[in-house]
Amino acid sequence: MAQVRNKQVVLRDYVSGFPKESDMDIVEGTIELKVPEGYNDVLLKNLYLSCDPYMVALMRDIGPEGFQNYTPGSPLTGYGVSKVIESGHPNYKKGDLVWGFTKWEEFSLVSPTLLFKIEHTDVPLSYYTGILGMPGMTAYAGFFELGSPKNGENVFVSAASGAVGQLVGQFAKLTGCYVVGSAGSKEKVDLLKNKLGFDEAFNYKEESDLDATLKRYFPEGIDIYFENVGGKTLDAVLLNMRVHGRIPVCGMVSQYNLTQPESVTNLAHIIFKRVLMQGFIVNDFYHLYPKFLEFLLPHIREGKVVYVEDRDEGLENGPAALVGLYSGRNVGKQVLVVARD
């Protein structure tokens, strides 16, 4: 029953505004590689950890209702891909590959409340932090279930090269929509147009008048805006929605610095345009996961849907990887590689 070293990424103290690297510590803990007698927990070796924008909300003193915020001195929690080392739960056995909720450390003892077994390993395992995991389900649920897209409709996606956005754009193309994405660098814009199949893309940092920009790309208006950023972008979008338009609100990453959120002034436009705005989180849609896999796996295998990852190696680079999400450093889905098997 060896105690082994267990490197962790630990929250130093509650965060206000965007997180900094110094809000987290790298700690050398230890862990006994055994599920305690009588517990139905699962002992995981973490392989890939997912860096996701929502995580900052859990770094605050008061987290969102119904969610467990992080505890100073304890490791962050989040999505990951892991291998089962030992299991006290009948649904999992040693050697299983799983994805779901784990902790930012080398080994984790978790209660398997949100842990999916990985059945398909002919695709990269890291995909289960992204296209085949939480961000993939988020794009699927938000676009298809809440966006109710129809062939020929006009779709706008912000943070379009991110973990979720790049899939929304590809789902829109599969549905026969016209899709435009915004992102924050030339490299990302090129990616959207040349690799991810967006009809058009622009660098929002180079546009001085977002309303005019949107009118240029959407002379007839926007049917679906997949909202990832909030603030000024949303305000310009509200001026350009079509009648009966839909806005699935997935995230507002520009606004997560809640000490100084940008203001939105054009909300009254949702009345005459009869616009639906629907905030959502993926947890309400996991019952669709089997249907989602059935839809998406063939497209991945045939190369009809692709996925761009941005990888950092090693838990010690976790804080920088996470912080980078809020400055747009990552190009594609940000993954932290902890171990390869």
Add this chain to the structure above:
Amino acid sequence: MAQVRNKQVVLRDYVSGFPKESDMDIVEGTIELKVPEGYNDVLLKNLYLSCDPYMVALMRDIGPEGFQNYTPGSPLTGYGVSKVIESGHPNYKKGDLVWGFTKWEEFSLVSPTLLFKIEHTDVPLSYYTGILGMPGMTAYAGFFELGSPKNGENVFVSAASGAVGQLVGQFAKLTGCYVVGSAGSKEKVDLLKNKLGFDEAFNYKEESDLDATLKRYFPEGIDIYFENVGGKTLDAVLLNMRVHGRIPVCGMVSQYNLTQPESVTNLAHIIFKRVLMQGFIVNDFYHLYPKFLEFLLPHIREGKVVYVEDRDEGLENGPAALVGLYSGRNVGKQVLVVARD
């Protein structure tokens, strides 16, 4: 075929911001009391005209997409109760009482695109500008169709003593909800609590911290916010919505001065709370009108639903009545009495 005098309320010029009385002129026109040969128009004698907050949107240079804005030099259009003087349309005959789209003048020749025959005259005729007309249908569609209320839920209504709000509150009570209304004077607050059956009501002008006010009235949060005002009230509500809450967005009367709309900064709260915001206009719901009458008429006859009107007499007082909507002068539904029969 006598030409008769036809007093009109005419738009002087396009309006920016809220309208002033001087934006309208009282004009003495004439009209021939005859439907021109070959037309299927209907000639109406207008009895009651409805003053509605949306009207300012049609006074601007560019009206909302899909709606006909007013023309300088021509009378305003709007909802009213009228008597048919002559009809070129087979569905209407001389002597019929109707409600629907007419013009701000004594007699109007209209194409009957939105004109309902009044079948039930045991209730006040003016009710067809309010509880049994467009505002009634608005309250019904917004609350029941979009709000999806359940017994025991917590409902907040702004502009709660207005044409729509007073009904939303009563519909909420009929559904077994707890309902709180906000309004802009002591008189209105008293009306909400003592006559309209709201559980609680407050004067928003006397509250310095609306977030704290809402937390006091809704310690467990708000399930349905029926949105009539926008701005600061919405911003405070967003901090107090419950998970899976709904916000039917009927109007944002505080924001119709579009030159200086207030900002909303708390929209990101709709994500974790999975809040639905749905802008709507009543035109999409008129197919429910027979069902609505069947529901509401018995309640009115039994005195279980009441309705408060604020009446002004004479077309020459129309501009003041309309302008008063935007300063909250009216107590209850604002009606303009043009003629009594």
